[in-house]
Amino acid sequence: MRTTVAAFDVGGTHSRLRGGRAGEPEYGEWKVRTADFPSLGDLVTATLGAAGLRPESVVLAVAGRVPAHGNVQMTNLPHWPLFERDAFVAEHGIRLRVVNDMTATAHGMADLGPDEVRPLTRHDAASHADELLAVSVGSGVGSALLDGRGEVRTSESGHVTWQPVDAFEAGYLAFLRSGSGGSGGLAGVVTVEESIGGLRGFDRMYDYVCHATPPAPGLHAGVTEARRTGAAVAPLITAAALAGDPCAREAVRLFAALFGQYLRDMVLVCMPAGGAVTLTSGVLQAPGVAEFLCAETAFLDRFISPGACHHDLLAEVPVRLALDPLVGVRGAYRLATRDALGEGQAR
Incomplete structure (x- = not known):
């Protein structure tokens, strides 16, 4: 069964995933070593697969500059290839928003x-x-x-x-x-x-x-x-x-x-x-x-x-x-939920 939303906080050292149904209090969380993956796309697909999640709406909060087109080069992982947002969306058929990790963190702090x-x-x-x-x-x-x-x-x-x-x-x-x-x-x-x-x-x-x-x-x-x-x-x-x-x-x-x-x-x-x-x-x-x-x-x-x-x-x-060490993925999940409920706009 497809889950509704998933959110990633992708840092230079560790990455975290939170997934669940929009508007419901229960969710699951996973943590991986960022450097264990050869690219951002591989990290997302492998972590979702290991978690058994098939989300319809995803937010990626990444440590890097996010242009309007959503293509991202991770600042502290320069050997990773450029992540191309539109190509990833076309391949996986999901709704995807890519934001800077500090955008997600600020949204998470709004809930503290x-x-x-x-x-x-x-x-x-x-x-x-x-x-x-x-x-x-x-x-x-x-x-x-x-x-x-x-x-x-x-x-x-x-x-x-x-x-x-x-x-x-x-x-x-x-x-x-x-x-x-x-x-x-x-x-x-x-x-x-x-x-x-x-x-x-x-x-x-x-x-x-x-x-x-x-x-x-x-x-x-x-x-x-x-x-x-x-x-x-x-x-x-x-x-x-x-x-x-x-x-x-x-x-x-x-x-x-x-x-x-x-x-x-x-x-x-x-x-x-x-x-x-x-x-x-x-x-x-x-x-x-x-x-x-x-x-x-x-x-x-x-x-x-x-x-x-x-x-x-x-x-x-x-x-x-x-005090919440997961405030970044918390904010990303908040954005993913808003997108799934029609309160935000994926970009």
């Missing part, structure tokens, strides 16, 4: 209840904010704005640049350009995602910090093994930082400073009249990480930047952490 978020700043007036900025640090870095009408404006904000404000950060930028430590030199523009993202940024921050602060043997062994197997090093580094490892703490402090600067820029560009920020994704939702950023790093100081222009606005913007 008070018990599904944790305030990170001293005040939390987010429930009264007209606009919400959803910000994610997983394999990549991204943001999307949910406005007062419930419409989402996405971006490729992880690919903006950043500026160092002290000698340590200037050294990191020089390190990135030089390719020291085997990270590979970055010619031209050095982006936020390349510098602090979970897929490559944490590797680079770790290598940079190691020059001055050698890691403990256990952390070094764990990172070496993760690199050998292709696993992410970010969870190892954040866990070691919380456990007190000096090298890991320096790496996370560097991340926090640059992330705070990025968040400040996004709020000033997207919400000049104020609003609220909700953080999500693997790096930030790891137990204790968001609290560590706020209590023991320059994250909030760099976000507010006391003394800089508009610091008063930034000081009043609530910052919260989404």
